[in-house]
Amino acid sequence: MQKPYFNLSPKETLEQLGVTAGGLTGQQAAQRLEQYGPNRLAEGEKKSWLAVFAEQFKDLLVAILIVAAIISMFSGNLESTLVIFAVLILNAVLGTVQYFKAEKSLESLKAMSAPSAKVLRDGQRMEVPGDQVVPGDIVELEAGDLIVADGRILNSWSLKVNESSLTGESEAVEKSRDAIEGAEVALGDQKNMAFSGSLVTYGRATMVVTGTGMDTQLGRIASLMNETQQRKTPLQKNLDDFSGKLAVVIMVICAVVFLLSVFRNGMGVLDALMFAVALAVAAIPEALSSIVTIVLAMGTQKMARQNAIIKELKAVESLGSVQVICSDKTGTLTQNRMTVQKIWADGTLTPGTDLELANDAQRALLKIAVLDSDATMNAESGAGVGDPTEVALVQLGNYFYVDAPVYRSQHPRLAELAFDSDRKLMSTLHNTDDGPMLYTKGAIDVLLDRSTHLLTGDGVVPMTPERRAEIEKVNRELSENGLRVLAFAQRPLPEARLLTLEDEQDYTFVGLISMIDPPRPESVKAVAEAKKAGIRTVMITGDHKVTATAIAKQIGIFEEGDLAVDGVELENMSDAELDEKLPHIAVYARVSPEHKIRIVTAWQRRGCIAAMTGDGVNDAPALKKADVGVAMGITGTEVSKDAAAMILADDNFATIVKAVLNGRSVYANIRNAIQFLLSGNMGAILAVIYASLAGLSVPFQPVHLLFINLLTDSLPAIALGMEPARPGLMDQKPRDPNASMMDKPMLSHVFGQGLMIGVVAMIAFYIGLAQGGAALASTMAFSTLTLARLFHGFNCRGTESIFRLGLSGNPYSLMAFGTGVLLLAFVLFVPALEGLFLVAPINGFQLLCIVVLAFLPTLLIQLSRVIRGK
Structure with missing residues (x-):
């Protein structure tokens, strides 16, 4: 079985991939591109718009409405048929549009393979698009390059790579060509491998590509995303569950009403079918999905204003x-940035901003921190460039008005030993007023073992066991608080020369600097x-x-x-x-x-x-x-x-808490809107059932109910979605996601309030029947039902009385009520609309009866809340 590439030597890796030190030939690259395909991530399965549109009609409630439309068409009621089909098509279009606004995660993952890469082919250095890189390509890496494929490091010159896009950690990782022997290790320990999507922050290297596209670490993440299934939200589950149960109940009741009408009341089949159609249209809240979508959309706008x-x-x-x-x-x-916390020098542990530059040890500590680093600050943006740890050191210098480029020009670097993870040290040689000085920073355990003296405010003193134990104690305390600790030391050299590893000894220990990525x-x-x-x-x-x-x-x-x-x-x-x-x-x-x-x-x-x-x-x-x-x-x-x-x-993490408050408010508003829609529909259902059992004519035409459900009901429901958040929402525990929205209190409200609305509608029906026959009766029942539901919108703003909620607390509810009344007036009093909506003319007395009866349920509900509140 082939060992992982990071367990192979560079020579073994080249042999395994069938490539020479001069890279692939052009012909080999073309063959491998055909074999492996472009260096891209696989796309997820995509549905056509037609398939998505067709899926919108799979709901059982939609099927019932389609059947109702067909029955209405055969019964000669063309207006109802057209309106029902128009509603179904509109809802399907909205659902299709929402689908195609879905996530594009894999497209963004694929886009990360787009940058170009410098490769060796036919022994020549050339630049090729990132998606043309193939396994076996030798790629040259330099600071600033985005790595476009996974690869094995062949040669490295102080290479550091930021893998935060893969690991989430901001600190750059050192890479080397040394093979790691033994069993496979974790991603963070594969120091002779470079990974697609990483950024070269320092140094340079050459690597041979071992994996492209879906065969990379980035591809593995893409696979995880493909396999991941999203769950339905509690509201979706509740609505799906409610819709399924409602559909069954509707079919059973429609069948019972049809049979009663035919066999008990001796009604004709077409008339009985019209009762069933009216009942189905009355029971199905056609605008429910649209209302929920609109309320959610308004919630998103409010949240966007809060970031x-x-x-x-x-x-x-x-x-x-x-x-x-x-x-x-x-x-x-x-x-997401390292920040200096505490420093220790001359026996004193203080915050980094409290350095005493008059103290020789603390001043030397700052000097080494600035000179023995390669980070810089962008003059325009002020952002740090380089290793985050070194950026923090340069920023510390800036706090004390030490300009790193200027200071480094005053103390030029003569030689250096780059940081190495085995040595855990970085050393630089500088010209100073005291002659050539070797400055070193690194791991405290390594540097402390190599120190023979300690710099204090009174000069250099021997490093005794007691002083060493004190430094180790300080380091332990800092580490236990989650701080990363760097040690700093110096050593005078007799002359300026190239450095060797043997020079990193006999140090004078200067101090410690601790840092952290702060909350x-x-x-x-x-x-x-x-x-x-x-x-x-x-x-x-x-x-x-x-x-x-x-x-x-x-x-x-x-x-x-x-x-x-x-x-x-x-x-x-x-x-x-x-x-x-x-x-x-x-x-x-x-x-x-x-x-x-x-x-x-x-x-x-x-x-x-x-x-x-x-x-x-x-x-x-x-x-x-x-x-x-x-x-x-x-x-x-x-x-x-x-x-x-x-x-x-x-x-800002705090923005999530604001979003949770808005989310809770939106859910409460949706619940109120659903209660409003269902209680109104319940009134219509009970009225139709009563008329069927009593042997009366159909109290509402399907077009009446569709007018109510789609126009006059939609406006108050949307207004309920604009209700401001109630105080105390964030003092409550999260609601149980498994709890049904249709709990006993809500069902009792829906039935009780619906019963009152249904009763006043039938009283209006009887008044119209006595004064002008079936057409006037239907018109008065329809008008009373519409106006009663508009008044009922104020009841559904909350559980308290309107006096506590404040009539002007939600101005949108007033606007919705006014618009609904205006629409009803158009239907009743504009002659051109009388034929379309099948209404009969009404006089002043009949209009007064409609208004009084429609207001009665709201009056009773508000009085009960006032009494209960007191």
Whole structure:
């Protein structure tokens, strides 16, 4: 069995790939391009617009409406037929448009292979498009290059690569050509491999390509995304469940009404069918899906104004029921930049900003930090360029007005020994006022062992065991707080010359500088607010467990009794063990993309609605798997943004909490809108059933009910979606995602309020029947039902009386009511519309009866709320 490439020597790798040191020939490259295909990521399966459009008609309620339209057509009621089909086509078009606004994650992943690459072919250096690179190509890498394929390092000159797009960690990784012997190791330890999507930040190298397209680490992530299935939101589940049950109930009731009409009342088949059609149209809330979509869309607009950009409408509702936020650390909870925290010199541990430059030891420490680094600052943007650790050191110098380029020109570098992970040191030789001076920074254990003296404010003193123990104690305390510690030392040399490894000894130890990727200030407050709202925040990171735990404690994520596990521990856990420990694990460290998906899945397995935040390519599969994927808008990669359902335009973790509040408000508004629609429909259903049982004529024509459902009902329902958030929403725990929206209180409200509306509609029907016959009766019943439902919109704004809610608290409800009344007036009093809507003329007395009867249910409901409130 072939060993992994990182376990082969460079020579063995070239032999295995069948390539010479001069690279592939042009013919070989063409053959391999045909064999392996372009260096691109596979595209997901795409549906045609016709197939998507056809899927919109699979719903059982839609099938019932189609049957109703056909029956209406055969009964000679062409107007109803046309209106029903128009409604169905409109809803299908809206659903199709929403589908094609779906995610484009794989397209963004594929786009990362687009940059060009410098390759050796036929012994010549040439530049080719990234998608033309094939296995066996020898690629030259330089600082600033985006690596377009996976490859084995052949030669390296101080190469450092930023793999944050894959690992999520901002610190550059050193690469070398030394083969790693033994068993396969983790991604972060494959130091002789370079990976597609990574950025060269320092040095240069040559590598031989070992994998392209879907055979890369980036391709593996793409495969995970293809395999990941998104879950339906609680609202979708509730509505699907409700629609299915409603469809069955409608069919049963329609069948019963038809049979009663024919066999009990002796009604003709066509007339009985019209009763069944009227009942079906009355029962089906045609505008429900459109209303929900519109309310969600309005919620997204409000969130966008608060820097939360919603890509998928369903994410708005899911946010309202989020129970756990699985948050990436780097760049999400933290600032994604290294920052100096505390320094130790001359026996004193102080914040970095409190350096005393009058102290020889502390001044020397700052001097070494600036000179023994290669980072620079962009003069225009102020951003650091180079290794994040060295950027932090240069920024420390800037704080004390030490301009790195100027200072380095005053103390020119004469020679250097680049950083090496085996030595764990970097050394540079400089001209100083005291002659040639060797400055070194690196791991404290290595540098302390090579130090014979210590620099103090009073001069150089011998390094005694007691002084060494004090330095080790300080290092231990800093490390336990999650800080990365660098040691600094110096050594005078007799003359300027090339450096050798033997020069890195007999040092005078100068001091320590600790640094950390600091938490965002707003993260602490946001985590506390989330906790108050009953939402658990969990940190998921590729960082060390000690560092991650320290950050989590600062932010408030990790508390007494919580656990922190790393990727190895997680790998060794069975699903049952993970499920048992899951509620207590606050920090996951050193995790892979597969681990992130497993963590999110574990929370979902517990029935929780899980959100996942992230900014790197490695986060994309988990962002897609989560109920709500949240990407960073500023620091996030395009892949993470496309995989997410929500993007934070300000990269502010606190914005998530605002989005949760809006999500809860939107859900409450949708629930109120659904209650409004169903209670109104219930009134129509009960009226039709009563008329059938009483042997009366049909109280409403199908066109009447469609007018109500699509026009006069839609406006108040949309207005309910604009209701402002109620105080105390964030003091409540997240709602149970498995709890049905149609619970007993809501069903009782729907039936009770619908019964009152149905009763007044039938009273109006009897008045019209007595004064002018079936046509007038139908007109008065239709008018009363319409106006009663418009009044009922005020009842559904909340559970309190309108006096507490405030009539002007939601001006949109007043506008909706006024527009609805105007539309009804057009139908009743514009002669051209009388024939279309099958209405009869009414006089002043009949109009007064309609208004009084329509207002009666709202009056009774409001009086009961006032009494209950007192």
